[in-house]
Amino acid sequence: MSQPSGQLSAFVQGVWSASVRQPVPIVKPLYSDAGSGIIFNLVGEVMIGNETLPEGVIMLAINKQTENIVLQSGAQLSGIRFHPAICYGVLGQHYDKPTLLLPEEDQLYNLYRVYNDLRIQKDIERRIETLHRWADKNLDFTKVIPGPLKKALMHIDQDETPGQLSASIDLSQRQIERIFKLWLEMTPKHYQRILRVKKTISFLRTYKKANLADVAHQFGFSDQAHMTREFRTFACITPGQIE
Template structure:
């Protein structure tokens, strides 16, 4: 008999001082009898993954147990977890990963510790491996971040303001920029590895995903409400970044089938 839900996912969205830097802490496990595939959405955020048990794969690239640095997510990535796998992680808001790690990864990258912070991540991996159950692991993540999360470089106010405007679908008004457009583009490339235009496209698809989950409105209405010129425009953008059509995404999240 198949498990009702072969993937068990625990999420915690921090409040207080961590909330400005950390989107979520999470613990995921695959059932002992079933492998799991799940899509990791693109949102220009980055993170740190702790692979605690088995060799997993991200976009078909295998990763053994250890700490994995996640790149800025420009599109959806396919995670494959063998039966019995256990993982945990922390997901940062856009640009925070660079501010903390002082580097960007082009692809998921196993951690080779060189700094005090990175050695502390390896110690956290050992602690997570020894702890039992999702609550204990989540508590370890939270306590570790409260002690160790520090910025090696602060996010420039101009970049933070631009990211906030894009996340709210306000767009970038050249008249309100405190630096030149070219300077802002350099900041985006340095901190996120994308242009402002690319960031806007990715964040619009992120908002569209939320709209599709929450609304039963016709797709054409959702397309127009999210600023697309028509449904076909939404479908092209959505499929390029989310790796599935809007219709396919709706079926997936409503449990009609599993991809």
């Protein structure tokens, strides 16, 4: 995965490409992060959860719970991953599951032109460069999400509680919840829970021998049992199973 730079980094988590040459499938967890994105399934069999992805341009649902992605031998795909709320701002709608974009629906960004360019490229780095060029040329992020939502996401990322947001961004709690429902399909509290588990997973992947009771306290869970319940809800595993 390539980490975007400059203005793009504020809106895009990563641009990536993969090619499976080994004879057995690759299985990876897609940990919940409230983000979304676009997959260009170039060739081969790919599954996310129970959904088999057809070849073509696939619009992803908001990632609210961890699912496995399964890449069969010979699969080739590329993608762009947006930060939370950005995909709705770019595409103007939500998807409830991985959904094939039909060519006749591809009016806004000419994604199938990108898809065809990616299929021609055989080198992963060239495919990533192609996606970077497309994003830089076609995506206008100057007003992609409303200012109050941008501020709310920033304050929650800094561990403010949803109840504190009203004072921080000068909107009522009900107004804030309406914005989150529209742009992220969840409440601020639900988003905060996902974010807390995501941060904890990142920590545990780095510090594999950390004391779980201490980790629970560090990341704001009421206790280790609470952390385990939240992990089962959003990551579908326990903290001790993080690899």
